[in-house]
Amino acid sequence: MADPIAVTGDPTSGETISETPHSDVDLERGARGQLVVKDRAVSKIAVAAALSVPGVVRHTGSLLALSARDLPRADVTTGPDSVAVTLYLAVTWPCPVAVLSREVHAAVADRVETLTGMALEHLHVVVAAAVPRPEGTTDMDARQLAAECDPEIVPVRARPPLARPGSAVVAVAAAALLIGVAVVAGREFLIEKGAISPAAWVRNSVRWIADLHGQTWMVAAALGATAVGLILICLSVMPRTRTHVPVGDDGSAVVWMRPTDVARMCSSRAGTVGGVSAVHTTVDRRRATVHVTPNGEVASDALEQQVRDTVEPALAAVSSPRELRVRVGKVKQ
Numbered sequence: 001m002a003d004p005i006a007v008t009g010d011p012t013s014g015e016t017i018s019e020t021p022h023s024d025v026d027l028e029r030g031a032r033g034q035l036v037v038k039d040r041a042v043s044k045i046a047v048a049a050a051l052s053v054p055g056v057v058r059h060t061g062s063l064l065a066l067s068a069r070d071l072p073r074a075d076v077t078t079g080p081d082s083v084a085v086t087l088y089l090a091v092t093w094p095c096p097v098a099v100l101s102r103e104v105h106a107a108v109a110d111r112v113e114t115l116t117g118m119a120l121e122h123l124h125v126v127v128a129a130a131v132p133r134p135e136g137t138t139d140m141d142a143r144q145l146a147a148e149c150d151p152e153i154v155p156v157r158a159r160p161p162l163a164r165p166g167s168a169v170v171a172v173a174a175a176a177l178l179i180g181v182a183v184v185a186g187r188e189f190l191i192e193k194g195a196i197s198p199a200a201w202v203r204n205s206v207r208w209i210a211d212l213h214g215q216t217w218m219v220a221a222a223l224g225a226t227a228v229g230l231i232l233i234c235l236s237v238m239p240r241t242r243t244h245v246p247v248g249d250d251g252s253a254v255v256w257m258r259p260t261d262v263a264r265m266c267s268s269r270a271g272t273v274g275g276v277s278a279v280h281t282t283v284d285r286r287r288a289t290v291h292v293t294p295n296g297e298v299a300s301d302a303l304e305q306q307v308r309d310t311v312e313p314a315l316a317a318v319s320s321p322r323e324l325r326v327r328v329g330k331v332k333q
Contacts (some may be wrong), residue, residue, distance in 0.1 A: 059090030
């Protein structure tokens with residue numbers, strides 16, 4: 001049944017005015033204009049969606065950091081029909097970052113598209129901080145996180161970074177030599193077919209070698225070539241050394257750090273201690289040595305203990321952690 005139409009009239013003029021129902025008026029007004037979703041609103045939606053993923057936590061930056069900001073946070077760029085988000089996260093550590101990143105992608109994309117009606121064009125996830133897991137809780141591995149977020153996800157163990165084989169340089173040189181042989185062979189083929197008419201290389205070389213007589217140095221050259229070949233075979237099959245150290249459990253690690261990165265991490269943590277003027281860290285297979293230059297505000301013994309208490313938790317996250325040594329230098333005049 002159609003909605004009734006209200007009719008009003010002016011007795012003096014005889015004019016009649018038809019009025020549409022209030023429901024139709026509201027519908028027409030609601031269809032006018034344009035829906036605008038602010039970047040700040042999209043940012044809050046993305047942050048809330050990220051926090052719903054196990055392993056993502058809120059974190060406030062240190063007051064000593066120049067760019068200290070609360071995490072998670074999102075930088076948003078909106079277009080006519082899509083949105084791009086760069087998401088900065090803090091995660092509990094140890095944590096399977098690869099699985100967590102995939103779950104954050106799924107959660108943020110679903111929430112943004114559902115609540116704003118705009119497609120998520122790009123989502124960049126940046127792990128900006130790692131927070132130690134609270135005491136009394138167990139570490140979350142990749143399978144546990146996958147089971148909590150999506151039981152159908154089966155995490156794949158990543159391969160650790162390894163050094164190049166010892167014979168890599170020789171293999172490249174041998175490949176270049178074989179390419180050269182192929183070029184020469186192709187040239188000789190074209191000469192035999194009469195396509196080109198320069199002087200032949202291989203034919204003359206073969207005749208020269210055929211005219212040679214056996215020499216003592218040939219035996220030494222053959223033995224040397226055999227030895228070099230055996231050495232290259234051994235180098236190619238020997239286990240390659242690791243160039244990175246795993247973070248977290250060695251059996252399920254998805255993040256590896258170079259020794260240089262471990263040194264930078266230690267220096268960064270030690271630099272936040274009050275009374276430290278400069279920091280330099282060296283890392284080898286056994287230990288990490290933090291060289292501290294004080295500014296004279298804190299006693300050397302107290303400063304050494306503060307640096308140790310600050311650096312040890314971060315260094316403990318590395319598989320097979322190094323022994324930590326702290327050396328406090330003299331105050332620069």
